Amino acid sequence: MGEKRRRQFQRDETPGFVYVVSVFSALGGFLFGYDTGVVSGALLLLKRELNLDALWQELLVSGTVGAAALSALAGGVLNGLCGRRPCILLASGLFTAGAGVLAAARDKETLLGGRVVVGLGIGVASMTVPVYIAEVAPPHLRGRLVTINTLFITGGQFFASVVDGLFSYLVKDGWRYMLGLSAVPAVIQFFGFLFLPESPRWLIQKGQTQRARRILSQMRGNQAIDEEYDSIKNNIEEEEKEVGAAGPVICRMLTYPPTRRALIVGCGLQMFQQLSGINTVMYYSATILQMSGVEDDRLAIWLAALTAFINFIFTLVGVWLVERMGRRKLTLGSLAGTAVALIILASGFLLSAQVSPRVTLNPPDPSHQNSTCTKYSYCNGCMLDPDCGLCYKLNKSSVVESSCIPVDKHSTMKAAWGRCSNETIFKKEDLFWAYNFCPTPYSWTALLGLILYLVFFAPGMGPMPWTVNSEIYPLWARSTGNACSSGVNWVFNVLVSLTFLHTAEYLTYYGAFFLYAGFAGLGLLFIYGCLPETKGKKLEEIESLFESRLCTCGMSDSDEGRYIEYIRVKGSNYHLSDNDASDVE
Numbered sequence: 313m314g315e316k317r318r319r320q321f322q323r324d325e326t327p328g329f330v331y332v333v334s335v336f337s338a339l340g341g342f343l344f345g346y347d348t349g350v351v352s353g354a355l356l357l358l359k360r361e362l363n364l365d366a367l368w369q370e371l372l373v374s375g376t377v378g379a380a381a382l383s384a385l386a387g388g389v390l391n392g393l394c395g396r397r398p399c400i401l402l403a404s405g406l407f408t409a410g411a412g413v414l415a416a417a418r419d420k421e422t423l424l425g426g427r428v429v430v431g432l433g434i435g436v437a438s439m440t441v442p443v444y445i446a447e448v449a450p451p452h453l454r455g456r457l458v459t460i461n462t463l464f465i466t467g468g469q470f471f472a473s474v475v476d477g478l479f480s481y482l483v484k485d486g487w488r489y490m491l492g493l494s495a496v497p498a499v500i501q502f503f504g505f506l507f508l509p510e511s512p513r514w515l516i517q518k519g520q521t522q523r524a525r526r527i528l529s530q531m532r533g534n535q536a537i538d539e540e541y542d543s544i545k546n547n548i549e550e551e552e553k554e555v556g557a558a559g560p561v562i563c564r565m566l567t568y569p570p571t572r573r574a575l576i577v578g579c580g581l582q583m584f585q586q587l588s589g590i591n592t593v594m595y596y597s598a599t600i601l602q603m604s605g606v607e608d609d610r611l612a613i614w615l616a617a618l619t620a621f622i623n624f625i626f627t628l629v630g631v632w633l634v635e636r637m638g639r640r641k642l643t644l645g646s647l648a649g650t651a652v653a654l655i656i657l658a659s660g661f662l663l664s665a666q667v668s669p670r671v672t673l674n675p676p677d678p679s680h681q682n683s684t685c686t687k688y689s690y691c692n693g694c695m696l697d698p699d700c701g702l703c704y705k706l707n708k709s710s711v712v713e714s715s716c717i718p719v720d721k722h723s724t725m726k727a728a729w730g731r732c733s734n735e736t737i738f739k740k741e742d743l744f745w746a747y748n749f750c751p752t753p754y755s756w757t758a759l760l761g762l763i764l765y766l767v768f769f770a771p772g773m774g775p776m777p778w779t780v781n782s783e784i785y786p787l788w789a790r791s792t793g794n795a796c797s798s799g800v801n802w803v804f805n806v807l808v809s810l811t812f813l814h815t816a817e818y819l820t821y822y823g824a825f826f827l828y829a830g831f832a833g834l835g836l837l838f839i840y841g842c843l844p845e846t847k848g849k850k851l852e853e854i855e856s857l858f859e860s861r862l863c864t865c866g867m868s869d870s871d872e873g874r875y876i877e878y879i880r881v882k883g884s885n886y887h888l889s890d891n892d893a894s895d896v897e
């Protein structure tokens with residue numbers, strides 16, 4: 313059958329129900345993105361209203377991510393025991409409860425409680441949703457549908473940044489709306505899932521075969537499901553014979569070579585996703601943009617929304633590419649581009665540091681509190697010290713009359729004392745206040761690096777770790793495998809974002825971005841050597857890809873030719889049943 317006709321056939325035969333189910337579950341991804349993204353804008357208002365110090369701000373951000381790491385791990389056990397549907401219901405329940413607590417909070421302790429509850433929801437959702445979608449999707453659409461989940465994550469981040477922008481004008485209580493709004497999609501998901509089915513693969517594993525058959529045929533429309541059903545069932549029986557059913561799943565996974573290899577690949581992908589610095593780039597987009605000459609805080613918030621938008625739009629490109637290029641090529645291309653973008657970004661910071669303006673004035677401190685700011689003779693040192701900022705004038709784009717002054721404790725928009733301590737006055741006198749950045753003629757290099765970073769990262773390294781993890785483990789190991797790899801993702805997320813400021817202080821900004829470029833380079837070698845192509849394969853076939861020694865997958869590109877040849881010799885029947893369950897004629 314011609315390629316075109318087969319595609320048409322598959323399209324006709326995939327019932328809308330699969331899309332409905334996928335979109336409802338991907339709301340979990342939306343909430344993951346929204347709740348991790350919204351906090352930066354909420355903090356701007358919260359820190360003024362509740363007088364939050366740096367430690368509390370850090371707690372409110374990383375409390376969520378830390379809780380997500382723990383609950384992703386626990387989610388593995390829950391998924392195995394109770395199924396995917398109860399876990400998604402639990403996650404949406406947690407999102408709703410957390411949003412309620414946050415919107416009504418009166419003190420910082422309650423806020424922290426709410427953020428932890430939301431984090432518990434994010435962790436469970438982040439590991440369950442990709443697994444669930446992969447298990448209900450037909451093979452030819454699986455990559456695309458799971459990638460839609462990441463599209464919803466970045467969509468959630470974008471939506472959050474717009475909400476942050478809008479409510480930043482509502483100085484009093486704006487944060488309540490920002491944090492509470494996520495209850496809306498959470499409630500929709502909860503009620504939606506009361507009517508949506510359990511994963512048929514999980515049901516077959518638990519022996520509920522009648523229900524599984526019914527749901528599978530609902531998902532496949534008028535296609536015959538016998539072949540798919542039998543292959544899932546045989547696979548489970550074979551696995552039990554081969555691996556046994558005794559002992560904790562993680563021990564069985566580690567002692568059985570194919571699952572051990574899959575686990576290394578899955579966790580490695582998630583680790584390199586975070587080590588290539590996505591969340592520092594997202595978090596630091598405002599600073600990078602400020603370096604490019606954006607001085608207004610509010611404009612910086614809106615431009616950060618633009619950054620989130622680029623991330624979102626290019627994830628869409630990933631959804632389009634995943635079934636065309638395949639996972640392996642897409643991930644490799646994306647990471648290579650990301651590494652180059654990181655080098656450009658780092659070079660932008662390096663060039664800026666090299667032409668860093670000199671500090672020319674050292675006015676005496678009226679409060680006589682010997683601050684560290686006076687010891688810097690260049691803007692670069694002053695910028696890296698979180699307590700100081702640069703107050704300066706411009707003479708035809710060159711910096712003059714500059715001094716390094718302590719920042720105001722309540723607002724980073726002005727200095728604690730001196731010429732730049734009163735916003736309305738210093739703006740009239742043509743003075744500028746630079747906190748966290750230095751005025752530089754090379755800002756365009758950093759800006760170019762930032763845009764290229766997102767353009768390359770978003771279609772591949774953003775979604776592929778989640779997509780690949782949802783498909784590389786056999787059924788008995790799927791929830792545990794995804795729990796471990798999602799846990800790794802969250803742990804490295806905390807590590808990288810928490811250490812970023814210190815890394816920047818010790819290594820400077822360009823050092824930090826060169827470091828991430830180095831990690832991206834290592835990731836490239838790892839993926840080149842170890843990631844096999846899973847495009848179009850049935851979940852039950854994928855296990856065999858990990859049968860040979862790890863890091864021989866680079867050779868599977870050349871195997872592809874052999875595989876196709878083999879199919880052709882065997883004739884069309886074999887072709888149809890091998891790769892493509894729907895293709896019966």
Ligand SMILES: O[C@H]1[C@H](O)[C@@H](O)[C@H](O)[C@@H](O)[C@H]1O
Nearest residue numbers: 462465466590591623774775
């Ligand atoms: O795949 C997602 C996505 O790329 C997000 O933008 C990022 O914030 C997450 O950490 C990541 O897991």
